[in-house]
Amino acid sequence: MKILVNPVKGEWKSELARPVQKSKDIEKIVKPIMRKVKRQGDKALKKFALEYDHVTIKNLLASREEISAAKALVSEDLQKAILQAKENIDKFHEAQQSPDLVMDTMEGVTCMRKTVGIQKVGLYIPGGTAPLFSTVLMLGIPANIAGCEEIVLCTPPNKEGNIHPAILYTADLIGIDKIVKVGGAQAVAAMTYGTESVPAVDKIFGPGNQYVTAAKQLAVKKGVAIDMPAGPSEVLVYADESAIPAFVASDLLSQAEHGVDSQVILVASSEKVAQKVMQEVDLQVEKLSRKEIAKKALGNSVAVVINNQDKAIDLINEYAPEHLIICVKEEDEEEVVNRIKNAGSVFIGNFTPESAGDYASGTNHTLPTYGYARNYSGVSLDSFTKKITYQKITAKGIQNIGPTIEIMAENELLEAHKNAVTIRLNYLKENS
Numbered sequence: 001m002k003i004l005v006n007p008v009k010g011e012w013k014s015e016l017a018r019p020v021q022k023s024k025d026i027e028k029i030v031k032p033i034m035r036k037v038k039r040q041g042d043k044a045l046k047k048f049a050l051e052y053d054h055v056t057i058k059n060l061l062a063s064r065e066e067i068s069a070a071k072a073l074v075s076e077d078l079q080k081a082i083l084q085a086k087e088n089i090d091k092f093h094e095a096q097q098s099p100d101l102v103m104d105t106m107e108g109v110t111c112m113r114k115t116v117g118i119q120k121v122g123l124y125i126p127g128g129t130a131p132l133f134s135t136v137l138m139l140g141i142p143a144n145i146a147g148c149e150e151i152v153l154c155t156p157p158n159k160e161g162n163i164h165p166a167i168l169y170t171a172d173l174i175g176i177d178k179i180v181k182v183g184g185a186q187a188v189a190a191m192t193y194g195t196e197s198v199p200a201v202d203k204i205f206g207p208g209n210q211y212v213t214a215a216k217q218l219a220v221k222k223g224v225a226i227d228m229p230a231g232p233s234e235v236l237v238y239a240d241e242s243a244i245p246a247f248v249a250s251d252l253l254s255q256a257e258h259g260v261d262s263q264v265i266l267v268a269s270s271e272k273v274a275q276k277v278m279q280e281v282d283l284q285v286e287k288l289s290r291k292e293i294a295k296k297a298l299g300n301s302v303a304v305v306i307n308n309q310d311k312a313i314d315l316i317n318e319y320a321p322e323h324l325i326i327c328v329k330e331e332d333e334e335e336v337v338n339r340i341k342n343a344g345s346v347f348i349g350n351f352t353p354e355s356a357g358d359y360a361s362g363t364n365h366t367l368p369t370y371g372y373a374r375n376y377s378g379v380s381l382d383s384f385t386k387k388i389t390y391q392k393i394t395a396k397g398i399q400n401i402g403p404t405i406e407i408m409a410e411n412e413l414l415e416a417h418k419n420a421v422t423i424r425l426n427y428l429k430e431n432s
């Protein structure tokens, strides 16, 4: 992890650049995958499973037997934990429901807004290097609450050509039964175009590596909506002397272990704080089973010393981290929290590890990366819904609002618009 002491604004931008392959390079790989899946359907999915996941897949869809058998392969302790996490995520997402709106803007003019679930949704569950069954909860729960009619789940097969039992168990728990053994860009292509086994969907959700993220962006060009570009995980920890270095180090490593292209940033209030955290990182990383991945991610990562709070907050807002951990003196906490404008999800205080949000506290872990927290929110119930507006105008209502519409239409030089009102007003005059 590189250390940067009191950098000037221009300097931190280049030093904190995310480690991504150029999108043109990734597109060169992803575009032909999308084309092949569009033309060859399931045949292409099986071919790519062999090429990228190194397995032969006979049946792309998980069978009822495979799904039912999964429960016995998940320990009771894990089942209990998944149920606890489900309960909290359920609660937090249920509470996000907003009442329908009905109001009269004028006498006789009623406007309404209703929330409707997106009909067909596709959930991508990453599984390349770790089987992220927690993502099944994060996407499946809000999809259910929103009332989405068709839910398809795609996830890469493991080395044996199967889906990890915890993914199957969690999917079954929340009632998802269309589970497809397909990962990467080919999964996104399948949900975009539809194949013999995979239905085309209206919106694709879920994080993934750079191939998945690039494919989702190409899917948008084909008219499919996506949640957001949720790529390699990242965390920024803002720590002062009150932060416990071992805790901070553990949080940095929790995101570094996701993938070699993850990035973790420490913004420390002094060199002493930064040094203590980095010593802890060096100690803790050696004990991790994914230390090779984490070490590579640390190579993309930076500790920045900034002894001025305004500048530190400037940097945080400019970087727009996916996860932000704020570990500052309690008397400064509220002010710092309130000045954060750009972050996917914020974790406050020494006892709030980022993993709490990843798994079980209730918030969603599918969040914007790569600075997209500047203009995207993380996944929530809203992501699975659309709002439809309605209106009903009575005879009295059209008499009230009609003249306003007529003069506006006339001045926009749109005569037919005006006529649609005038014809009604004349009718009412003639029939009164």
Ligand SMILES: NC(=O)c1ccc[n+]([C@@H]2O[C@H](COP(=O)([O-])OP(=O)(O)OC[C@H]3O[C@@H](n4cnc5c(N)ncnc54)[C@H](O)[C@@H]3O)[C@@H](O)[C@H]2O)c1
Residues within 6 Å of the ligand: 029, 052, 053, 125, 126, 127, 128, 129, 130, 132, 135, 156, 157, 182, 183, 184, 185, 207, 208, 209, 210, 211, 212, 230, 231, 232, 233, 258, 259, 261, 262, 322, 365, 366, 367, 368, 369
């Ligand atoms: N932002 C978020 O909310 C969030 C949440 C969870 C995970 N993540 C990120 O998701 C990612 C998961 O990545 P992963 O790789 O473990 O799993 P993944 O499921 O995203 O990708 C695995 C698939 O990538 C494809 N692939 C691999 N190498 C390829 C190549 N050379 N060319 C074309 N396709 C190839 C394969 O088809 C494979 O099935 C990590 O980067 C992690 O940080 C992000």
Ligand SMILES: N[C@H](CO)Cc1c[nH]c[nH+]1
Residues within 6 Å of the ligand: 132, 134, 135, 232, 233, 234, 255, 322, 358, 365, 366, 367
């Ligand atoms: N930290 C990831 C989001 O960037 C989500 C996750 C799932 N499992 C563990 N972590």
Ligand SMILES: [Zn+2]
Residues within 6 Å of the ligand: 233, 254, 255, 258, 358
């Ligand atoms: Zn995580």
